[in-house]
Structures are given as C-alpha cells and as structure tokens.
Amino acid sequence: MTFDDIELSPQKEIVRAFYNDMWDHAAVDLIPTIFHEGFSFRGSFGPLLLGHSAFADYVRWVTSSLDHYTSDILEMVEEGNRVSAKLRFHGIHRRPLFGRAPTGRHVWWYGAPIFTFEDCKVRNLWVLGDIHGLISRIDGIAHEQPEFRAASTGADPATASSRSRRDR
Numbered sequence: 001m002t003f004d005d006i007e008l009s010p011q012k013e014i015v016r017a018f019y020n021d022m023w024d025h026a027a028v029d030l031i032p033t034i035f036h037e038g039f040s041f042r043g044s045f046g047p048l049l050l051g052h053s054a055f056a057d058y059v060r061w062v063t064s065s066l067d068h069y070t071s072d073i074l075e076m077v078e079e080g081n082r083v084s085a086k087l088r089f090h091g092i093h094r095r096p097l098f099g100r101a102p103t104g105r106h107v108w109w110y111g112a113p114i115f116t117f118e119d120c121k122v123r124n125l126w127v128l129g130d131i132h133g134l135i136s137r138i139d140g141i142a143h144e145q146p147e148f149r150a151a152s153t154g155a156d157p158a159t160a161s162s163r164s165r166r167d168r
Contacts, residue, residue, distance in 0.1 A: 011117050012076050015083050018115075018122075019071035026063040028056040035122045044089075044111050044129025066091025066107070081117045086110065089129070093138055098131075100138045109134035 008016060014034055022030040031052045041049045045062070049055050063069045069091040076085045090108035093100075111129040115122050 009078055010120065011081075011083050011115070012078055014117075014120075014122065015076060015085060015113075015115055016073065019073055019087065023059065023063070023071045024069065026059055026069070028059050031056055031059075033121075035125075036118065039121075039123055039125065041125045041127075043125075043127045044109070044131060063091075065093070065095040065097055067094045068092055083115045083117070085113055087113065097138060098135050100135070103138055103140070105138065105140065107134055107137040109137070 017030065018034050021027060022034065035052065035055070038051055039055075041055050041058070043049070043058065045058075047058065049058055069089070072088040072090070074086045074088060076083060078084075088108055088110055090106065093103045093105050093107050095102055109130045110133065111127050113125060113127040116124040
C-alpha cells in the first residue's frame with residue numbers, strides 16, 4: 001500500500017509512521033512520540049510488554065534477528081479510537097528464532113495489529129501474527145500442502161448430498 005496520494009487521518013498516520021518510519025529503520029527514538037509511557041504491547045512473538053524501554057528492546061531484538069526487516073502495510077481500517085491493519089512482515093533470518101539456527105533465508109509472515117489510541121498516542125497495541133507460517137518458512141517447508149483442503153467443485157455425489165442435508 002502506498003500513501004503518496006492518500007490523506008490519512010491522524011491515527012492512521014501514526015500507524016503508518018510506526019511501521020514505515022520506526023520499525024523499518026529500527027528508529028526506537030520515535031517510540032515516545034507514538035506511545036504513552038506506560039502503554040501495553042502484546043506482539044506476534046508472544047511477550048506482553050509494558051512501556052517504552054521494554055518495547056525498544058523488543059524492536060532491537062526483532063530487527064537484529066531479521067536483516068532488512070520491513071513492514072508492508074496492506075490495508076488499514078479505523079473505527080473510533082482504534083486502527084486495525086493487515087500487514088506482511090519480512091526480512092533475512094540472521095539470528096536464532098523459535099529455536100532455529102539462522103538460515104539466511106528471506107522469511108515473511110502476516111500480522112493483524114489493533115491499535116487503541118488515547119489523547120493522540122497509542123495506549124495499547126495487540127498484534128496477532130502468523131507464526132506458524134513464519135516457522136514453516138524458516139524451516140524451508142512453506143510449500144507443503146496444508147492438512148485442510150477445501151472440497152473441489154467436482155465433489156463426489158455422496159459428499160455433496162450429505163453436505164446439502166447438513167446445511168438445510
């Protein structure tokens with residue numbers, strides 16, 4: 001998503017700056033301009049963190065583990081004091097993650113953050129990330145078939161009739 005011809009609301013602009021200015025450059029000096037001092041953060045990698053210092057350490061850890069760390073904002077939605085988004089995070093795996101030695105692979109995963117604002121700064125940030133997909137890419141098995149597959153359009157008649165009975 002490019003923002004060249006888009007006028008963002010003040011809250012969406014903070015989310016854009018958070019990812020494109022702060023995360024993509026590990027610019028932890030921007031944290032106080034985005035977050036309240038005692039804000040809470042629950043990230044894709046699991047920890048619940050409170051405050052600027054703990055979050056700055058997390059940013060440094062993630063961006064040093066993944067060279068050329070980049071956040072691609074794919075979509076943003078705003079409602080009241082909340083902004084949610086769909087993102088793709090990626091970088092080169094350079095340090096151990098999830099017990100896996102560095103691979104040098106370009107890895108990526110999707111994430112869905114929910115930002116809660118109070119007085120023009122973020123009070124709470126909660127991020128759900130596709131860690132299973134990231135681990136699969138680190139392990140080099142991202143192209144395996146998932147256990148679940150949707151039924152094809154040419155399903156056998158027995159399956160189709162039992163499904164139509166169930167859906168009545």
